[in-house]
Amino acid sequence: MxxxxxxxxxxxxxxxxxxxxxxxxxxxxxxxxxxxxxxxxxxxxxxxxxxxxxxxxxxxxxxxxxxxxxxxxxxxxxxxxxxxxxxxxxxxxxxxxxxxxxxxxxxxxxxxxxxxxxxxxxxxxxxxxxxxxxxxxxxxxxxxxxxxxxxxxxxxxxxxxxxxxxxxxxxxxxxxxxxxxxxxxxxxxxxxxxxxxxxxxxxxxxxxxxxxxxxxxxxxxxxxxxxxxxxxxxxxxxxxxxxxxxxxxxxxxxxxxxxxTDRARSDAATPAARTALPATPTSTPLPVVSPGGLSGLLEILAARGGEDGMAELAGELSFEVDDLLPLVDAAVLLDLARTEGPRIALTEAGREFADADILTSKQLFARHAVAHAPLVRAIVHALTTAGDHVLREGLFLDLLRRGFSDEDARRQLDTAIDWGRYGELFEYDKAEGRLELEPETVSVLSA
CATH class of the missing domain: 3.40.50.300 (P-loop containing nucleotide triphosphate hydrolases)
Structure with missing residues (x-):
């Protein structure tokens, strides 16, 4: 032609x-x-x-x-x-x-x-x-x-x-x-x-x-x-x-x-592949999505038999790539879904999450966030070792600024706070800029 x-x-x-x-x-x-x-x-x-x-x-x-x-x-x-x-x-x-x-x-x-x-x-x-x-x-x-x-x-x-x-x-x-x-x-x-x-x-x-x-x-x-x-x-x-x-x-x-979404060549590799690499909050950024949005994606996939094409999902939901792919990245990061070419499918953990009641899904989210999301894990571990289990957010912002711009560092911390609060891992006082470990979080770490 x-x-x-x-x-x-x-x-x-x-x-x-x-x-x-x-x-x-x-x-x-x-x-x-x-x-x-x-x-x-x-x-x-x-x-x-x-x-x-x-x-x-x-x-x-x-x-x-x-x-x-x-x-x-x-x-x-x-x-x-x-x-x-x-x-x-x-x-x-x-x-x-x-x-x-x-x-x-x-x-x-x-x-x-x-x-x-x-x-x-x-x-x-x-x-x-x-x-x-x-x-x-x-x-x-x-x-x-x-x-x-x-x-x-x-x-x-x-x-x-x-x-x-x-x-x-x-x-x-x-x-x-x-x-x-x-x-x-x-x-x-x-x-x-x-x-x-x-x-x-x-x-x-x-x-x-x-x-x-x-x-x-x-x-x-x-x-x-x-x-x-x-x-x-x-x-x-x-x-x-x-x-x-x-x-x-x-x-x-x-x-x-x-x-x-090619996880074999992308920076956001599957959890199994990431075990060979030192995952840090800067090398593995959090996809900027809400737990509610992620839950919605997993529930939609469960209703479609656990698997669907991403183009079909995006078209039916009127999503653009910057709407859908961060949700996909989050699901893969937390080992709740996997991708193969243009398709996405729930993992067994993803099916369990999608089928669970609200309390159980929160507990599952907390475990997966601590296990697979480096920034959430870093915050939880830092709060665990702090004498009164309380730290200022400025500590984490200073660390994040070594690998991110001011705006992206703030966005990463806000996402981690959103995930941590949803999973009831820690509380956040915005007025004081303080994070405090939830008492039940120790059980998540030992699970």
């Missing part, structure tokens, strides 16, 4: 990232690796999707390629020239719309042209053409507060397209929109691309939505997490518009789910 993506075979890339590594520094001076030796190219005539879970560094990689942040090592080039600042051939569309509220639609769209020194008459002509292209004709004088979310994102697209960039970069542009609006905008974007109406030569999109990646992209780069590395590259050789119900489309979605 001959598509626009075929044009890149003989041409040099528009964007080339070579061994890009990005490390941030935590407040205590420790290194926090986000990307590790990532290489990719973006050629004329293709849409490439960067797909991964939270913590995969996909947005950081996009910003490195846009020249908004510099890699710690490695390089990014635009049409063969190394980047030493903002990429001159790139326009970006953001998840948060990023419109200036005191400017009208037309004024927001003209911003990029104004920065390029384009004259007023030409700015106006090009801005009005872009506004018409993305379906906002008649709203030129409106302010962002007067527009719906979908209309605001259309302004974001118009502002990016009006400068006619070589590459359009999009950072989860549809995730802040309702399902129907997002689907409509995706379809319109595909129509503009296929009709060659969009004045861009290539597109790079960050997404955590597997179906979105398969719908839009010619190539999908799947990133692993903590730090981000390219785990797989898939070619999507399907004509547009693509049919979600076609066997080939569904098979590709299943393949991506299988890659993202």
């Amino acid at each position: 001959n598509t626009r993506a075929d044009l890149h075979d003989a041409a040099s890339p528009i964007i080339a990232a070579t061994d890009v590594t990005k490390t941030f520094t935590t407040p205590d001076g420790s290194a926090l690796p986000v990307l590790d030796s990532v290489s990719f190219t973006l050629h004329e005539g293709e849409i490439v999707a960067l797909l991964g879970k939270s913590g995969s560094g996909k947005s950081t990689l996009l910003r490195c390629a846009a020249g908004l942040i510099a890699p710690s090592s490695g390089s990014v080039s635009y049409r063969g020239a190394p980047l030493n600042g903002a990429n001159p051939g790139v326009s970006m569309v953001f998840q948060s719309f990023a419109l200036l509220p005191w400017l009208t639609v037309q004024q927001n769209v003209e911003l990029g042209l104004q920065a390029q020194g384009v004259g007023e008459a030409e700015r106006r002509e090009r801005a009005l053409k872009a506004i018409d292209l993305i379906g906002l004709d008649g709203f030129e004088g409106a302010y962002p507060k007067e527009l719906s979310g979908g209309m605001r994102q259309r302004v974001g697209f118009a502002r990016a397209l009006v400068v006619e960039p070589d590459a359009l970069f999009m950072d989860e542009p549809f995730s802040a929109l309702d399902v129907l609006t997002a689907e409509n905008l995706r379809n319109e974007l595909v129509g503009l691309w296929e009709g060659k109406e969009a004045p861009v030569k290539s597109v790079l999109i960050v997404t955590h939505n597997i179906e979105e990646a398969v719908l839009l992209a010619d190539r999908i780069l799947v990133l692993s997490s903590n730090p981000g590395r390219i785990k797989a590259e898939l070619t999507v050789d399907l004509p547009r518009p693509r049919d979600r119900r076609s066997p080939v489309f569904e098979a590709l979605v299943d393949t991506v789910y299988g890659i993202l």
Whole structure:
């Protein structure tokens, strides 16, 4: 099949990232690796999707390629020239719309042209053409507060397209929109691309939505997490518009789910495989999910005979990858489920948990959390050895900051507290920032 993506075979890339590594520094001076030796190219005539879970560094990689942040090592080039600042051939569309509220639609769209020194008459002509292209004709004088979310994102697209960039970069542009609006905008974007109406030569999109990646992209780069590395590259050789119900489309979605949950190669290995590795709170982070959400997933699986495909589960529950996969990761971490390719199945312990009454399920959760969740285990053991079985949360935050940013350290501790309180392992006084061991926890440790 001959598509626009075929044009890149003989041409040099528009964007080339070579061994890009990005490390941030935590407040205590420790290194926090986000990307590790990532290489990719973006050629004329293709849409490439960067797909991964939270913590995969996909947005950081996009910003490195846009020249908004510099890699710690490695390089990014635009049409063969190394980047030493903002990429001159790139326009970006953001998840948060990023419109200036005191400017009208037309004024927001003209911003990029104004920065390029384009004259007023030409700015106006090009801005009005872009506004018409993305379906906002008649709203030129409106302010962002007067527009719906979908209309605001259309302004974001118009502002990016009006400068006619070589590459359009999009950072989860549809995730802040309702399902129907997002689907409509995706379809319109595909129509503009296929009709060659969009004045861009290539597109790079960050997404955590597997179906979105398969719908839009010619190539999908799947990133692993903590730090981000390219785990797989898939070619999507399907004509547009693509049919979600076609066997080939569904098979590709299943393949991506299988890659993202491949426990043989991922950092979140099965409990049996982890016994050979020193599991610590920083090497094995807690999936940020609630015990209630995890219980719901296990109960749904039990009602379906104990096993189901993840794509089918996500579709029926209207979940995206960042909704479902953390629940899957938590179930696997706690040895309550296992994955094989794109399918998830309850373990015997998972069946016992799903069938138990509330009190028994709490006790089972507590045992599995202490046995398999390093941060929960570390907190429980520290409280056990403390003289009065009470410790300040600051101790654990300081330890977590050696491997996480401030925000992620807080998120990890909050998740551990949520799990520990659900399992009645310890109490938490938020006002005082104190954790206190529950008296019954000793029996959990000796079970």
